[in-house]
Amino acid sequence: MKQQEEREAQQRELIRQAVAASKVPLPDDLAQTVIELNNRYARAILRDHAGYPIAERRDSYLTSLAIMEQCLQDLLVAICVFERSALSKESNYFAPGGEDESGRTERRIQKELFATANAAASLVDHGRRVHKLQPLPGYNAKRAECFGSDGLHEFVIGLRVILHHLQAVEPGWLIEGSSSATFVIDKDVLQRIVGAHANGLGANLTAIRAYVEASPEHVDLRTVFLDYRARVAAFNGWMKKELEAESLVALLDYDALHKRKAAADQRMFWKAMTGNWLRNWKVPPDPHAHLPKYLSQPQLDEVYKLPRNSKEQVDLVIRYMDKNDIVDDVLRADAYELFARSPPPQSEPLPASELS
Numbered sequence: 001m002k003q004q005e006e007r008e009a010q011q012r013e014l015i016r017q018a019v020a021a022s023k024v025p026l027p028d029d030l031a032q033t034v035i036e037l038n039n040r041y042a043r044a045i046l047r048d049h050a051g052y053p054i055a056e057r058r059d060s061y062l063t064s065l066a067i068m069e070q071c072l073q074d075l076l077v078a079i080c081v082f083e084r085s086a087l088s089k090e091s092n093y094f095a096p097g098g099e100d101e102s103g104r105t106e107r108r109i110q111k112e113l114f115a116t117a118n119a120a121a122s123l124v125d126h127g128r129r130v131h132k133l134q135p136l137p138g139y140n141a142k143r144a145e146c147f148g149s150d151g152l153h154e155f156v157i158g159l160r161v162i163l164h165h166l167q168a169v170e171p172g173w174l175i176e177g178s179s180s181a182t183f184v185i186d187k188d189v190l191q192r193i194v195g196a197h198a199n200g201l202g203a204n205l206t207a208i209r210a211y212v213e214a215s216p217e218h219v220d221l222r223t224v225f226l227d228y229r230a231r232v233a234a235f236n237g238w239m240k241k242e243l244e245a246e247s248l249v250a251l252l253d254y255d256a257l258h259k260r261k262a263a264a265d266q267r268m269f270w271k272a273m274t275g276n277w278l279r280n281w282k283v284p285p286d287p288h289a290h291l292p293k294y295l296s297q298p299q300l301d302e303v304y305k306l307p308r309n310s311k312e313q314v315d316l317v318i319r320y321m322d323k324n325d326i327v328d329d330v331l332r333a334d335a336y337e338l339f340a341r342s343p344p345p346q347s348e349p350l351p352a353s354e355l356s
Contacts, residue, residue: 012041020048025253035261042261051254054134057126058243058251064126065236068119072229075112079222082109082173083181109171109183113221117160123232124157127239134251136242146235151211154204156228158194166197174218184218259324267326274334278341286342287317287335294321309339 015037018030026034026049034042046052082105131139147153163169169190171183190212198205212219246252277284291300299320306313314335318327327335 012037012045016045016048019045022050024050024250026257031257031260034257035264039261039265046254046257049250049254049257051248051250051252054130054248054251055254057130057133061123061126061130062240064119064123065240068116068123068232069229071112071116071119072225072232075109075116075225076222076229078105078108078112079183081105082183086173086175086181087178106170106173109221110168113159113171114163116225117156117163120156120228120232121160123236127236130239130243134248136239139239139242142238143235146238147231150214151207151209152224152228153231154207155211156224158201158204158208161201162193162197166200167193169193171221174220182220182222184220187212187215187217187219190215190219263324263326266324267328267331270326271331271334274331274338278334278337283343284338284341287339288342288345291317308345309342311336314339 015030015033019026019034022030025031034045037045085101085105130136159169169185171185173181174184175181194201194205194209194212201208243251291303295303295317303313303316303320306316314332318332318335
């Protein structure tokens with residue numbers, strides 16, 4: 001067994017060397033050899049694929065983007081929740097005894113602001129790491145176009161430095177009449193902080209100072225971050241499309257190999273399951289009993305318009321369920337037999353239009 005393990009390890013090393021030395025896309029025979037390996041070994045070998053370095057940075061960037069989007073959403077929702085509570089006639093927010101609720105709200109806003117500013121800085125760093133490894137045509141021009149030159153971007157990144165390193169600014173609530181309630185940072189507070197900590201704000205100081213000087217007396221966090229969210233969406237929407245460009249052959253091949261590997265593993269799993277059901281079970285599971293778990297009601301309606309257990313019906317079920325092209329001819333034949341051996345229905349499912 002030890003000798004066998006050593007031979008297999010040597011064979012895997014040869015495959016790894018072949019992948020590392022190969023041009024992309026990998027020749028199909030080499031790609032298939034990798035796909036047939038145990039998932040743990042295949043993933044390890046694919047780390048020597050030419051597309052791995054950019055894929056690793058791309059994935060970190062996309063994770064950072066998702067976190068940033070969630071932080072923005074959480075901050076804006078927190079402000080909206082405060083507004084509804086503060087403007088409600090039934091609210092006890094400002095009544096005696098409401099101090100605990102108001103304190104929790106203010107801490108939540110401060111926490112969400114802290115998280116959003118940090119997520120913004122993280123996203124910038126991850127985006128730059130991608131561009132450094134794989135320069136994207138028009139990156140700098142698109143960034144300037146989407147984020148503008150008014151200093152908003154630098155102000156948000158500066159907030160991260162201020163909150164994380166310089167001063168824990170506490171936003172305050174502002175209610176205007178009976179129609180608007182939000183959280184703000186007073187302009188004079190920001191001016192004082194920027195003036196006192198100019199050396200800590202680095203190269204962004206001029207842009208931050210210009211943005212603060214041009215701001216109203218109360219800097220509305222909702223206005224700031226709604227605007228910033230739109231700019232983030234515009235730039236990162238462009239960047240995500242660029243990372244799907246056909247010119248990035250190594251990255252596309254790396255992704256395709258992982259997709260093929262995942263599909264092959266799922267195909268093997270389902271062949272083992274259907275084979276066991278059909279050849280070892282006296283009564284295989286009834287696929288009709290499980291369809292509602294995987295199909296929507298409109299899809300079920302279309303399925304049951306076709307003759308029960310017909311190939312047409314099974315093909316439609318597969319078309320709805322097989323999102324990753326897992327089903328091959330062998331697995332499709334097993335599906336035909338599994339449906340054919342299902343028990344007669346106690347009552348035929350009715351289309352939604354006939355249900356009352």
